[in-house]
Amino acid sequence: xxxxxxxxxxxxxxxxxxxxxxxxxxxxxxxxxxxxxxxxxxxxxxxxxxxxxxxxxxxxxxxxxxxxxxxxxxxxxxxxxxxxxxxxxxxxxxxxxxxxxxxxxxxxxxxxxxxxxxxxxxxxxxxxxxxxxxxxxxxxxxxxxxxxxxxxxxxxxxxxxxxxxxxxxxxxxxxxxxxxxxxxxxxxxxxxxxxxxxxxxxxxxxxxxxxxxxxxxxxxxxxxxxxxxxxxxxxxxxxxxxxxxxxxxxxxxxxxxxxxxxxxxxxxxxxxxxxxxxxxxxxxxxxxxxxxxxxxxxxxxxxxxxxxxxxxxxxxxxxxxxxxxxxxxxxxxxxxxxxxxxxxxxxxxxxxxxxxxxxxxxxxxxxxxxxxxxxxxxxxxxxxxxxxxxxxxxxxxxxxxxxxxxxxxxxxxxxxxxxxxxx
RNA sequence: GGAGAGUUGGCAGAGCGGUCGAAUGCGGCAGUCUUGAAAACUGUUGACUGUCAUAGGUCCGGGGGUUCGAAUCCCUCACUCUCCGCCA
Numbered sequence: 001x002x003x004x005x006x007x008x009x010x011x012x013x014x015x016x017x018x019x020x021x022x023x024x025x026x027x028x029x030x031x032x033x034x035x036x037x038x039x040x041x042x043x044x045x046x047x048x049x050x051x052x053x054x055x056x057x058x059x060x061x062x063x064x065x066x067x068x069x070x071x072x073x074x075x076x077x078x079x080x081x082x083x084x085x086x087x088x089x090x091x092x093x094x095x096x097x098x099x100x101x102x103x104x105x106x107x108x109x110x111x112x113x114x115x116x117x118x119x120x121x122x123x124x125x126x127x128x129x130x131x132x133x134x135x136x137x138x139x140x141x142x143x144x145x146x147x148x149x150x151x152x153x154x155x156x157x158x159x160x161x162x163x164x165x166x167x168x169x170x171x172x173x174x175x176x177x178x179x180x181x182x183x184x185x186x187x188x189x190x191x192x193x194x195x196x197x198x199x200x201x202x203x204x205x206x207x208x209x210x211x212x213x214x215x216x217x218x219x220x221x222x223x224x225x226x227x228x229x230x231x232x233x234x235x236x237x238x239x240x241x242x243x244x245x246x247x248x249x250x251x252x253x254x255x256x257x258x259x260x261x262x263x264x265x266x267x268x269x270x271x272x273x274x275x276x277x278x279x280x281x282x283x284x285x286x287x288x289x290x291x292x293x294x295x296x297x298x299x300x301x302x303x304x305x306x307x308x309x310x311x312x313x314x315x316x317x318x319x320x321x322x323x324x325x326x327x328x329x330x331x332x333x334x335x336x337x338x339x340x341x342x343x344x345x346x347x348x349x350x351x352x353x354x355x356x357x358x359x360x361x362x363x364x365x366x367x368x369x370x371x372x373x374x375x376x377x378x379x380x381x382x383x384x385x386x387x388x389x390x391x392x393x394x395x396x397x398x399x400x401x402x403x404x405x406x407x408x409x410x411x412x413x414x415x416x417x418x419x420x421x422x423x
Numbered sequence: 424g425g426a427g428a429g430u431u432g433g434c435a436g437a438g439c440g441g442u443c444g445a446a447u448g449c450g451g452c453a454g455u456c457u458u459g460a461a462a463a464c465u466g467u468u469g470a471c472u473g474u475c476a477u478a479g480g481u482c483c484g485g486g487g488g489u490u491c492g493a494a495u496c497c498c499u500c501a502c503u504c505u506c507c508g509c510c511a
Contacts, residue, residue: 043472047480054480057492061441064491076491083491246433246470377470 001105001365003379004036017110020117020326025106032103039096046089053082105215109361111326112298112335118325124338128321130313133342134400142345143395144276146402147173150422155276165266165281172422176397176409177284179416180390181259184286184311188387191307193257193288198237200260201228206240209366211332221263230263234287235384239362242291246377247370253292253300257387260285277391278350284390290383291368294360297381298335301357304385305337308353311388314412317396318342320349334359341392345399350392355385 007014011029018026056079063072116125147153152173158166169177189195207213207229212220221230231237238258247254262285277283288307292300305321312319324336333356340349360379363369369377401408406423414420 040473043480047473050481051479053491057441060491065441072491079491 123325188257
């Protein structure tokens with residue numbers, strides 16, 4: 001979330017940013033500033049009374065110790081009105097504070113200056129296009145048909161044991177999946193990320209820390225008996241490692257990577273576009289996360305962008321990079337690149353990665369700070385990206401590498417799979 | 424699942440209802456000594472809020488209560504640990 005102090009001191013910038021995002025309730029800004037003023041005025045009044053009460057209590061203490069009980073009793077009477085005021089003002093504050101918080105969390109992050117004004121996906125900028133569509137054999141099949149033909153992914157079996165959106169990978173399909181995970185983790189390690197294995201269930205506090213709660217509660221699977229949530233992305237546990245942490249400046253940047261399954265309820269999304277591997281309730285993903293110095297975060301974003309592209313290039317996929325416009329960007333992001341691979345058989349682009357700089361939006365909520373040379377603590381910047389999400393990568397490999405004689409395995413994966421084709 | 428113990432500053436660990444934001448040790452930082460380093464010695468060292476700067480205020484797991492005054496007493500919730508049982 002944004003910092004109230006920042007909103008107060010940079011009202012115009014905030015309004016401009018919200019405009020780029022096409023944000024529908026700019027009036028929130030004024031409400032926040034007004035309520036914040038009330039909040040701080042009340043706080044000041046309360047502090048004054050608290051100060052008075054503290055002074056009186058100390059005096060009474062002194063008198064009691066020196067045996068002047070009558071004088072002490074006299075002073076005690078004076079505390080009554082003070083206490084009443086404190087009680088009243090405390091109640092006021094406890095009403096105002098959550099109200100203010102609820103307003104502030106409704107504001108999205110402010111876009112970086114490179115982000116273009118826009119409403120939706122059609123306004124995104126294509127900033128890079130790599131290669132051409134693969135040339136496919138005549139009767140090219142979409143991946144779900146290839147999956148059935150070679151018996152490597154079984155959607156029906158998943159339906160039987162769990163439900164739709166939980167595929168079963170079989171034989172070489174399972175092996176290819178594992179190969180991709182290893183390839184992505186090894187690559188991330190070479191790039192300087194530290195591999196982490198984190199829990200796949202998180203508590204409520206972690207859900208709040210990265211902002212899935214309270215708003216997107218319906219998107220997560222909830223183990224109610226223990227009040228734990230299945231993670232929708234590794235971002236949740238990996239970023240929460242740094243909740244309530246004050247780092248040393250020399251610890252930055254922190255680069256972590258983790259492979260996890262991801263669980264998403266995807267309530268309400270059905271239809272042709274979710275066929276096959278396009279949209280699942282459970283899928284695998286390798287995530288990269290960085291915590292860095294505010295001055296370095298855009299440099300870092302470009303590094304991460306390039307890194308993700310290097311993976312796609314090694315896999316030999318036709319892809320493009322989008323810089324999302326204000327209206328299409330996630331709520332918490334300041335700038336996002338989406339990578340999309342071309343699905344030759346479906347003839348559409350599939351999003352396989354999203355790399356974002358959240359600036360201080362996450363770290364403010366997480367209380368993730370660092371202490372610089374000056375001794376002042378300040379919020380760190382956080383970034384993350386998928387590197388990569390497996391199902392659509394798998395889908396596009398199946399589709400793009402299909403031949404008359406089976407599906408070829410990209411060379412870079414062969415040392416992980418141990419075979420060079422699926423037939 | 425049963426029984427018990429605990430939760431205090433970066434860590435370890437003390438704390439009588441008032442003089443406690445909190446002893447002490449370690450760690451960190453600065454200095455003395457040294458060619459340099461180590462050791463030793465000296466000093467310093469929490470976060471948040473607030474102010475132009477002071478001042479002031481809040482924080483001893485969370486919430487509530489008793490009291491003029493709570494880290495300390497009471498209630499409640501959460502979490503952690505130990506032992507037993509079960510078990511990958």
